[in-house]
Structures are given as C-alpha cells and as structure tokens.
Amino acid sequence: MAEAIDEKVTxxxxxxxxxxxxxxxxxxxxxxxxxxxxxxxxVLYHIFSVSTKTLAMKLRFDTETLGWRLEExxxxx
Amino acid sequence: xxxNSSPSYIMHIDxxxxxxxxxxxxxxxxxxxxxAVAAFTSPGGCILAASVEAKRLGIKTGMRVRDGRAIYSGLxxxxxxxxxxxxxHLKLRKLIADYTNDFSPKSxxxxxxxxxxxxxxxxxxxxxxxxxxxxxIRSEIGEWLTVSIGIAPNRYLAxxxxxxxxxxxxxxxxxxxxxxxxSKLKLTDLTGxxxxxxxxxxxxxxxxxxxxxxxxxxxxxxxxxxxTGFYWHARLSGYEVDDIEFGRRSYGxxxxxxxxxxxxxxxxxxxxxxxxxxxxxxxxxxxxAGGIHLMLTFKNGSWWHKGRLLIxxxxxxxxxxxxxxxxxxxxxxxxxVLNIAVSCFGLTRNRCLQLGLFxxxxxxxxxxxxxxxxxxxxxxFTVGSxxxxxxxxxxxxxxxxxxxxxxEEFTLNSG
Numbered sequence: 001m002a003e004a005i006d007e008k009v010t011x012x013x014x015x016x017x018x019x020x021x022x023x024x025x026x027x028x029x030x031x032x033x034x035x036x037x038x039x040x041x042x043v044l045y046h047i048f049s050v051s052t053k054t055l056a057m058k059l060r061f062d063t064e065t066l067g068w069r070l071e072e073x074x075x076x077x
Numbered sequence: 078x079x080x081n082s083s084p085s086y087i088m089h090i091d092x093x094x095x096x097x098x099x100x101x102x103x104x105x106x107x108x109x110x111x112x113a114v115a116a117f118t119s120p121g122g123c124i125l126a127a128s129v130e131a132k133r134l135g136i137k138t139g140m141r142v143r144d145g146r147a148i149y150s151g152l153x154x155x156x157x158x159x160x161x162x163x164x165x166h167l168k169l170r171k172l173i174a175d176y177t178n179d180f181s182p183k184s185x186x187x188x189x190x191x192x193x194x195x196x197x198x199x200x201x202x203x204x205x206x207x208x209x210x211x212x213x214i215r216s217e218i219g220e221w222l223t224v225s226i227g228i229a230p231n232r233y234l235a236x237x238x239x240x241x242x243x244x245x246x247x248x249x250x251x252x253x254x255x256x257x258x259x260s261k262l263k264l265t266d267l268t269g270x271x272x273x274x275x276x277x278x279x280x281x282x283x284x285x286x287x288x289x290x291x292x293x294x295x296x297x298x299x300x301x302x303x304x305t306g307f308y309w310h311a312r313l314s315g316y317e318v319d320d321i322e323f324g325r326r327s328y329g330x331x332x333x334x335x336x337x338x339x340x341x342x343x344x345x346x347x348x349x350x351x352x353x354x355x356x357x358x359x360x361x362x363x364x365x366a367g368g369i370h371l372m373l374t375f376k377n378g379s380w381w382h383k384g385r386l387l388i389x390x391x392x393x394x395x396x397x398x399x400x401x402x403x404x405x406x407x408x409x410x411x412x413x414v415l416n417i418a419v420s421c422f423g424l425t426r427n428r429c430l431q432l433g434l435f436x437x438x439x440x441x442x443x444x445x446x447x448x449x450x451x452x453x454x455x456x457x458f459t460v461g462s463x464x465x466x467x468x469x470x471x472x473x474x475x476x477x478x479x480x481x482x483x484x485e486e487f488t489l490n491s492g
Binding site: 002031033034036037038040041042043047049051056058074075 | 099102103104105106107155160161163164165219452453454455456457459
C-alpha cells in the first residue's frame with residue numbers, strides 16, 4: 001500500500017541516491033527503478049523512484065532549494 | 078493489386094501495458110503482480126492501463142475499478158502519474174532518434190519509424206535493428222519495460238504486426254508470409270474494423286481477412302460507399318496510404334467528473350478551469366481562436382454539444398469563458414454530468430487583431446501576457462480567475478488518450 005508522506009529527508013548521492021535518512025533512520029537504497037524530471041514554472045524537480053530491501057520510496061529533489069523530500073512510501077501490497 | 082514486394086522499412090513500436098509497466102519499473106515490489114492504473118482509485122474509477130499480469134486475469138483497459146477487483150480482489154490500483162509516463166516517452170523518443178529522424182509518435186506509447194535509406198539498415202537487417210532497440214530499451218530506460226515491434230512495408234501492417242504477439246513480440250508481415258498471417262486473423266482483429274465495418278463487409282460477402290484482401294476494389298468501394306474501400310485494399314496489399322500528419326486545428330480540454338454535478342453554479346468553476354487551461358495552451362502556441370465548442374455528456378448516456386463562431390478571434394481566457402458559459406446556460410443540464418469538454422477552433426496567428434471600439438486590445442494583451450509570464454515562472458494557475466480555483470480539485474493533470482498533439486507541447490516545453 002502506498003502512503004503519502006511529504007517530509008524533508010537527507011539523501012546521500014553519488015550519481016544516484018545511495019541512502020535516505022528518514023525519521024532518524026538510514027535506509028540503504030538497493031535500486032533506482034526510475035528517474036524522471038518535471039517543471040513547475042521554472043523550477044526543475046528530479047524524481048527518483050527507489051527501493052530499499054522492504055520499501056519503495058519516491059524522492060523529490062528541488063533544484064532551486066537543493067532540498068530533498070520523501071513524497072511517498074509503498075510496500076507493494 | 079499484387080502484394081507490395083519491396084522490403085519492409087516501417088517499424089511500429091508499442092510499449093506493452095504502458096502506464097502499468099512503467100509503475101512496475103518504478104517500484105520493483107509491484108513486478109509480477111496484477112496492477113492497474115486508474116483515473117480515480119475509487120470503485121467507479123476507470124482503469125487506464127492494466128499490467129500484463131492483470132490482463133492475463135481478464136482485467137482490461139476501460140473497466141471500472143470495482144469490476145477489476147471483482148475479477149481479482151488483490152488487484153493493486155494506482156492513480157496515474159503523468160510526468161512519469163511523459164518522461165519514459167521522451168526517453169524512448171531520444172533512443173529512437175538514434176536510428177532515424179523520420180519517426181512519429183502515435184500516442185504516448187506508440188511510435189512509427191521509417192528506416193528507408195537510413196544507415197541503421199546498411200549493416201543489419203531490420204529485425205536485428207528491432208531486437209537492438211528492444212535490448213537498448215531494457216538496458217537504458219528500464220529492465221522491466223517491454224515493447225512489441227511490428228515490421229512491414231507500410232504503417233498499417235506494421236501496427237497489425239506489433240499486435241500479433243504481446244507482450245514483447247517481434248513480428249514481420251511481408252510478401253512471403255502475409256497470407257499465412259491473414260488466415261489467422263478475424264476481421265475485427267484489424268485496427269479500424271469493428272462491428273459496424275465488419276457488418277458492411279459481411280453484407281458484401283466478405284467474412285475473413287483473406288476475403289477482405291482478395292476482394293476486388295469495386296466491391297470494397299461498394300461496401301464503404303467511398304474511396305475508403307480502395308484505401309483498405311492498398312493497406313492490406315502493403316502499400317502506404319497512412320503517411321499523413323494532420324496539423325492542429327483546435328485546442329481543447331475535458332474532464333470526467335467523479336461527483337454528481339448538474340447545477341450551473343457547480344459546473345461553472347470547472348468550465349472556467351478547463352477554459353483557462355485551454356487558453357494557456359492556445360496562447361503558448363501563439364494562436365487566437367475564432368470559435369468555441371462545448372460538449373456535455375450525461376451519466377444517463379445522453380449528450381449535448383454546440384459550437385459557436387465568435388465575433389472576432391479571441392486570446393483572453395475571460396472572453397472564451399463568457400462564450401462557453403453562455404453555451405452552458407443553453408445546455409441547461411437537468412441530470413448529472415459525466416464529462417465536460419470545451420474546445421476552441423478557427424485558429425489564427427495572434428499578430429494583428431482587429432482593434433476594438435470599446436476596449437483597448439493592446440492593453441488587454443499586455444495584461445494577459447504579464448499573467449502568462451507569472452504562471453510560466455511560478456507554475457500554471459499561480460494567477461487565474463477566482464472562479465477557476467473552484468475547479469482545481471476536479472481538473473487535474475491527465476494524459477489524453479491518443480494525445481499526439483499534447484505530446485508535441487510537453488516535448489517542446491521539456492527542453
């Protein structure tokens with residue numbers, strides 16, 4: 001089941017996201033399923049659909065504020 | 078007419094179960110499971126795409142979510158995520174451009190390529206090129222994405238070939254195998270031949286695709302009462318008659334209402350939102366429009382529509398809204414509305430408009446241009462009419478079915 005989160009997170013990057021720190025816990029990213037972009041006005045957002053061993057996450061990177069947000073978490077059920 | 082003996086240069090690429098497969102690509106936990114992408118995830122929502130696994134259970138595009146769940150209670154239903162699909166489309170487009178620049182997207186998940194005289198075919202046969210494209214899609218865009226590719230001497234047969242085996246098919250229809258392929262197809266398996274056209278053909282003694290191919294042109298002309306009969310004969314004989322790109326003649330937006338709404342005060346904010354969305358696209362392409370059209374379909378299956386010429390070409394959303402609102406008053410809906418569609422036609426370039434006697438057109442244009450600039454900088458609908466904000470929750474971002482024209486817009490805007 002997918003759950004909307006919309007919380008600020010810290011993400012470790014090296015070409016692609018490697019880990020996410022969410023609610024004081026670090027989640028190691030196993031796979032980047034899809035990376036895509038869109039614009040709202042002139043602001044470019046990068047979306048990374050990533051998965052850990054147990055969760056799928058949708059991460060949004062704002063190229064204007066350089067901040068990350070966790071938009072959604074899903075367990076695939 | 079003999080079957081076209083020239084080699085196959087046309088390739089039709091169809092991304093299998095597009096939206097659902099892309100969701101499975103994004104989220105590996107969904108892979109191998111029955112997944113549906115729906116306009117609304119509520120029971121009455123319409124399924125836009127079903128994954129290969131869901132299709133195997135009998136769940137199809139166009140079904141209601143409740144009907145899909147009645148077939149399989151564990152069906153995973155997701156809302157649509159237009160930018161995810163548009164980006165995959167753009168990546169496919171970029172990959173295909175490595176092989177030919179003579180290609181056209183037919184919808185968000187379909188491309189037609191003409192490889193005639195392109196270097197890709199100098200070293201390898203077309204089937205090898207097709208396999209390479211399939212492999213590259215998996216390795217460069219997503220390993221879960223599969224495409225069915227059809228190859229033929231013309232666009233129509235390439236599309237038919239792409240539909241022969243799904244998912245992940247690769248088939249060719251050519252002078253050597255067309256009879257064998259035709260003998261396995263029903264008339265209604267052909268794109269463009271559904272119950273009515275099949276009945277027309279049956280009326281002329283044509284019951285199979287082989288009959289259709291072998292029928293003399295006069296009989297086909299009699300069946301369709303037009304030149305269309307000749308075109309069908311040419312298509313089935315492998316000659317090109319569909320290499321036509323139609324220019325844009327209108328802009329429009331529509332929405333399916335999830336709620337039971339029939340009062341003018343309930344419908345007008347939605348109409349305002351649709352009109353502003355349409356006008357933003359119209360002005361973005363530097364057009365004015367000289368006519369407006371409104372169509373309402375009702376939940377009881379009936380419908381109402383009317384088009385009207387405007388006194389002069391307009392560009393301002395407020396002018397279009399006034400005209401559309403008058404049409405809505407004329408429609409006077411008494412029963413719940415299922416769908417509202419507004420469109421404008423009679424497109425002209427907006428360089429030299431008639432000056433108004435009572436209003437300053439240049440001043441109006443400056444104001445509209447300034448508002449468009451604000452929306453372009455901060456995102457659509459940052460500034461809009463107060464009325465249109467009431468329709469914001471209903472008029473959401475959607476991908477139009479077969480929306481090739483819409484694809485042009487986001488392709489241009491994504492650069």
